[in-house]
Amino acid sequence: MAQIFISAGHGGYEDGVADPGLVLASTTEAAEMIQVRDLVVAELRSRGLPVLAVPDDLSTAQGIAWINMRCQPQDVALEIHGGAYSDPGVRGSSVFYIAQNEVRRSHAEILLLALRRRVTQLPSRGAKPDTESPTGWLDFTRSLRCPSLLMELGHLTSPQDLAIIQNQRRDVALGLADGLASWSRSVAPVAAAATTTPSASTFPEIRISINGGIYPETGIIVNNNSYVPVDLADLLGVNLTNAPNITRLRYGNVVYIKAVDLRSYNVSVNWNGETRTLLLRSATGMGICPGSMDRLMGLGSSSEVQLIMFLKTVNEAAVTQYQDLAKLYREESAIEGINHDIAFCQMLVETNSLHFGSGLNPAHNNFGGLGSPTGGPEGSSFPTARIGVRAQIQHLKAYGSLEPLIQSQVDPRFQFVRRGVAPLVDQLTGRWNSDPDYGRKILAFMRRLYESAGML
Incomplete structure (x- = not known):
């Protein structure tokens, strides 16, 4: 009989340190997901379905290896997470599937539909390819030998979603159990047929x-x-x-x-x-010069219209509020010789796609998340959007080149950078931002930009 694997996101150990995931005032992501997972396991077993819970003391890589040692093509695997966003009004559940796999997308929709039937108050944010995740790649959807999905059960930063997960935990678990049972039934016959086909x-x-x-x-x-x-x-x-x-x-x-x-x-x-x-x-077949995509100094490939249309896909409201931003990035980047595609996508990472949060204020025009020259917690502020963009471009040039600035310096931290020390996007990781996936997130946005423009 086909097996069902379920993993609670976070709770294990990464680099020898316990990983609680998102930490809230009264709970953690790991604590909430483990409680839901345990109820799902109990419910599936009560229905006579073979289910295995991934041990909570494993790292992400170890958890994937644990499943791969035990799974067969007819099995299914789900990892559940809690979403987080700077805006507490953002809510709902979503399921990520491996990109370019329409069958797996249909499996994701099975889970979302089953959950919504049991918990109608929890909005669905839809099935999403893992290329739309922050890093453009999810190990859980890519590295398992059996069909796998990763679910954001709800946004723990939303008071409504958190209340549903905590107060209607039984209904949430029943919805997940219904979805997993349906998904398993849809996978098992196809996989079984494949294994009986001549080699x-x-x-x-x-x-x-x-x-x-x-x-x-x-x-x-x-x-x-x-x-x-x-x-x-x-x-x-x-x-x-x-x-x-x-x-x-x-x-x-x-x-x-x-x-x-x-x-x-x-x-x-x-x-x-x-x-x-x-x-x-x-890349060469798409007109993108080899080795240029991740190099700070150089020419971008997107037009102003393509940048605007891409912004519309990630934050439609921002197109009206920041209607000149694409033009500013192209103009300011061209003056200093910076790849405007990189600068624009870095802005989307730093500002949560112009939703801001995380200490950034739209009124500060600080699109690059530049710190204060005095080291204060408030960050830098600029009088206009153009000056804010210019400061970000100049800071990128400080990292990417030894050439002098063309325009007067407005970047308050330009002089603190060892010139030319980080000419590639990934080399900004740990320098511009402490996020270990910082460079990957910028490049993930760039790939989405080029896809939307028909260049990738």
Whole structure:
């Protein structure tokens, strides 16, 4: 019988330190998710369904390895988290699935529908590809050998959502149990059929198109995900030598990799269902210069209209409130030689997509999250949006170049930077921001920008 795995987000140990996740005044994310998880496990077992709870003392990587040691293709795995946002009015549940997998998206919708039937007061924020997560990649949706989803059960920073999770915990657990049971039933027959197929045709074949031309070798479909021969990565200019997170499998004496994982190497990955063809485009095939995407100094690839349309997808209200912001970023970046795509996406990370919070105030025009020159907690403030953008651009130039400023200095911390010490986006991590995923988050926004513009 198919098994169901369920993990409570956080609660384990990362780098030897207990990880409670989001910490609130009276509770933690780990405490809330563990209580819900335990009720779900008890309910599923009462229905005679085999369910395994991931031990709470494991790190994220250890938890994934624990599941992979025990799971089969017909099993399913869910990790539950609590969402957090600077605006307490943001609420609701969402489920993340591996990008480019429409079957997994339908599984995510099964979970959301089941939860809403039991807890009608909890809004649904929908099924989302994991490329829309802050880092553009979720290990739980990418690294498991069985179908997996990651759910934000509700926003713990919302008083309404937190009250529902705490006061209607039994109903929440019943909704999750209903969804998991339905999801498991939908997966098991398909997986069982695949395992009884003759070995020569276990995995269906698909065509592969690279930069508009058909590749002579075929790919395969495994667990509803497209896989391509590993040698194809070299043709796309992707070096996977030191890439332990890339999923590999050996089939028919050929090593295959999961196609969607190439997206992290700036390869466009799309699917034509009518012709059953995987569509891949390299960065050079999209007109993006090799090695330029993550370099602070250089030219951006997006137009003003493309920046505005992308902003609309992440914060529609901001398009009206900041209607000149895209123009300002292109103009100010061009003067100092900064890649405006990087600067714009960094602004989205620092300002929570112009929702602000985390100590930033819209009235300060501090779009780059620049600190005070005196070290105070309030950060810097600028008289206009243009000056605020200019200060951010100048600070990026301080890190990315040894060249002098073209315009008069408005960045209050320019002189504190060792010039040219961080020419790449990821090198801003730990310098501009202490978030260990800071660079990844900026690049994740850039990939979404290029996707929305048809460049990726």
